[in-house]
Structure formats: C-alpha cells, structure tokens
Amino acid sequence: MGCFGAIRLVLTLSAIGSAPATAPLDADMTPPRVQGKPVEVSIGFYILDFARITSRDESFDVTGYLELNWRDPRTARPESTANGVTRHAPGKIWTPRVFFENALEQPRFHFDPVIEADDEGRVSSWVIVSGKFSVPMNLRQFPFDRQVMSVRIGTFEDESVQSLQVDPALVMVDEKAFVTDWTIEKASARVEPRRYVPGQETYPSYIYQVVVQRQWTFYFWRVLVPLTLLTIVAWAAFWFEPSGLQPQISTCTAALISLVAFNFAIDFSLPKVAYLTFVDKHALIGFGFVTAAAATVTYVHVALDRGRRDRAQRIQRFARWLFLPAYACAVGLNLVNALL
Structure with missing residues (x-):
C-alpha cells in the first residue's frame, strides 16, 4: 500500500470511529396533536409592497409578510420568562413547513423566521419574504382590465396531520404599498384542499x-x-374631387403606412398573448377602415374611367357620410364588448 493509500485508510477509520450514533427521533419535531386532533395553524400573508406587475410574462414581484400561529403544548413552560415569551431558534421546535406553489423563482427570505412561544404553548412564527409569482391574466380588456394577483401557499403535511385557517387580521395590503400603472384595490384570502397526486391525500x-x-x-x-x-x-x-386620383391614393397610403409604423413603435408596451386584446381589435378596426377607404377610392376611379361620373360621385358621397358613423359604431361595439 502506498503512502497516500495508508493516509486515506487512517482518515477513513478515524471518521468512522468518531461518527456519532444515529440520534433517536426527536418527538418535539413531529407535528403536535391537540386533544387528539390535527394541529390547527392560523396563517396570514399580506403584501408589504409591489416591485412590478409584468403583463408580458403574466407575473408580479412583491415583498410580503408571512405569519403562522399554532398551539403546541410541548412548548408550554410552568415558569414565565421575560414577558412570558420564549424565543426559539429555527429547527429547535416543530414549525409548519410551507412553500409557495406559484413562485417562479426561489423566494428570498430577508432573515431567519422569528419563532416565539408563550407559557401556555401558543407559538407564532413570522418572516419577511420577497419573490416573483406567476398568475394567469385575462388581458382581453387591456388597457381597461382588472387583474387578481394571487399567492398560493401549500404545506408539506396533509389534512390528517395539519389544518389551516385564515387569520382575518392579516387579510390586507400595506397602506404604503404602491405599483406603477396600477391601482391597488381589496385583498381576500381563503383555504381550500389541494390534491397534488390523484387518489392521494389532500x-x-x-x-x-x-x-x-x-x-x-x-x-x-x-x-x-x-x-x-x-x-x-x-x-x-x-373630400377630394373624384378625378383627383393622386391625393386620394396618397392619403390612404399615408394613413396605412402610418398605422403600420405606429403599431411597431408601441409594440414594446403591449402584452404578448394568444388572443386579441381591446387595443389589438381597435388597431385591426383602423386597418380595416383604411383599407376600405382605399378600396372605395379605387372603385370610384374605375367608375370614372368607364364614364360613369354620376355613379362615382354618388359612391364618394355615400362613403363620405358613412365612414365616420360606421367607424364610431365599430369602436363603440369593441369598447362595450371589452367592458362587459
């Protein structure tokens, strides 16, 4: 055996000899049962502030406050400490294990959870967390849309071991919360069962x-x-003379090119979705009416070339008074459809 082989063997034997025996399961790290029932955890989460809401990838970034409260008789103390509250380090007593179901990235906890228990066994844990969350958005009414930003928090213990209830005092949004381009309205919360694997526990x-x-x-x-x-x-x-082909065609062409260029210019601010939004439909209505105007001008000049000046003037006069009312009706119907 070479020198390096001997050294490796000695280190291995030393490590084995010094390794502690497997520790028995710590009963305090198992979920408590109160009167033989699953532990009931009161949960509250609210948004302290928004970083952004991104319509393009249907996500939002927030900083929030998460608090859990439950009862664990094993933490009760016959003698009071300062203020009757004992602070525990994470991992020293059982705490509910939760995760963010719709987090796009690993949430960032600003510090270790603060865990406190009073003399009667009431335990609370709170932490500040920041994260990016996915949320399905219905952007058909864009830019007159209202969205629901959701944060879903799941648990690692099924309902036979642990139950959740909403803490109504924490169903809110911080009064200083702000997000550009949006007005923050009401908050709500609920608890519902979730089955991750068909046929398994909820x-x-x-x-x-x-x-x-x-x-x-x-x-x-x-x-x-x-x-x-x-x-x-x-x-x-x-409004030009029917015989004036040049200004009529130039006007329609300029309007059409301007619409195309403008749509390219505003593309950065519009959401990318598989369906048409209100703005998309408004732009398509504009394209349709400009194209119809160009087709009407063409038809007028075809009539002139065939010596039907009276017919060309009637068509132009009809289009002149029909264009704006028809366009207004199309835009109005689009708006009503978006707002309903």
Whole structure:
C-alpha cells in the first residue's frame, strides 16, 4: 500500500470511529396533536409592497409578510420568562413547513423566521419574504382590465396531520404599498384542499389574492387616440374631387403606412398573448377602415374611367357620410364588448 493509500485508510477509520450514533427521533419535531386532533395553524400573508406587475410574462414581484400561529403544548413552560415569551431558534421546535406553489423563482427570505412561544404553548412564527409569482391574466380588456394577483401557499403535511385557517387580521395590503400603472384595490384570502397526486391525500392550501385595476390614461392618450386619428385621416380622401386620383391614393397610403409604423413603435408596451386584446381589435378596426377607404377610392376611379361620373360621385358621397358613423359604431361595439 502506498503512502497516500495508508493516509486515506487512517482518515477513513478515524471518521468512522468518531461518527456519532444515529440520534433517536426527536418527538418535539413531529407535528403536535391537540386533544387528539390535527394541529390547527392560523396563517396570514399580506403584501408589504409591489416591485412590478409584468403583463408580458403574466407575473408580479412583491415583498410580503408571512405569519403562522399554532398551539403546541410541548412548548408550554410552568415558569414565565421575560414577558412570558420564549424565543426559539429555527429547527429547535416543530414549525409548519410551507412553500409557495406559484413562485417562479426561489423566494428570498430577508432573515431567519422569528419563532416565539408563550407559557401556555401558543407559538407564532413570522418572516419577511420577497419573490416573483406567476398568475394567469385575462388581458382581453387591456388597457381597461382588472387583474387578481394571487399567492398560493401549500404545506408539506396533509389534512390528517395539519389544518389551516385564515387569520382575518392579516387579510390586507400595506397602506404604503404602491405599483406603477396600477391601482391597488381589496385583498381576500381563503383555504381550500389541494390534491397534488390523484387518489392521494389532500393538503390544505392558503390562497391570498389582491385585486388591481390598470391605470389606462397612458394607453388612452398614447395609443388609442393616435390610432383613431390615423384612421380618420383616411376619411379625407372622400373630400377630394373624384378625378383627383393622386391625393386620394396618397392619403390612404399615408394613413396605412402610418398605422403600420405606429403599431411597431408601441409594440414594446403591449402584452404578448394568444388572443386579441381591446387595443389589438381597435388597431385591426383602423386597418380595416383604411383599407376600405382605399378600396372605395379605387372603385370610384374605375367608375370614372368607364364614364360613369354620376355613379362615382354618388359612391364618394355615400362613403363620405358613412365612414365616420360606421367607424364610431365599430369602436363603440369593441369598447362595450371589452367592458362587459
């Protein structure tokens, strides 16, 4: 055996000889049972502040406060300590194990959980956590949409061992919470059973939700109004003399090119979804009316070339008075459909 082999053998034997025996299961680290029933954990989570809400990937970033309260008779003390409360280090007593079901990334805890127990065995644990969470968004009404931001918290213990109940005092949003482009409305919370594997045990799941309303002013003035004005530009083509092909075609072409360029310019601020939003439909309505204007101008000049000037003038006059009411009706129907 070489020198290095001998050294390796000695180190291995030393490690084996010094290894402690397997410790028995610590009863205090198992979930408590109160009067033979599963431990009841009161859970509360609320948002301290938003970092952002991202419509493109349907997610939001928040910092929140998580608190758990339960009763464990094993932590009761006959003699009071300062204020009758004992602080425990994480891992020294049993605490509920929870996780964030819809977290896109590993949540960041700002510090170790603060665990305190009073002399009667009432235990509380709280921590500040930041994370990025996924949430399905219905953006069909964009930018007049209202969304529900949800944080789902699951447990590692099934309902036969542990139950959850909502702490109503913590169903709220911090009064200083703020997020750009959104108005924060009401918060709600509920507990519902969750079955992760079909046919297996159900686990309690806590669902915290906050309703937010998008502030649509930016999109109205910077997106909807310009799209509307660019579409109305094509209406000017019906006010030229029917024989003036050049200005009519130029007007329709300029409006169409401007619409295309403007849609490319605002693309960064619009969500990428598989369905049409209100803004998408508004833009398509504009494209449709500008294209219809170009087709009408073409038809007018075909009639002129065939010597049907009276017919060309009637068509132009009809289009002149029909364009705006028809466009207004289409936009109005789109708006009503979005808001209903």
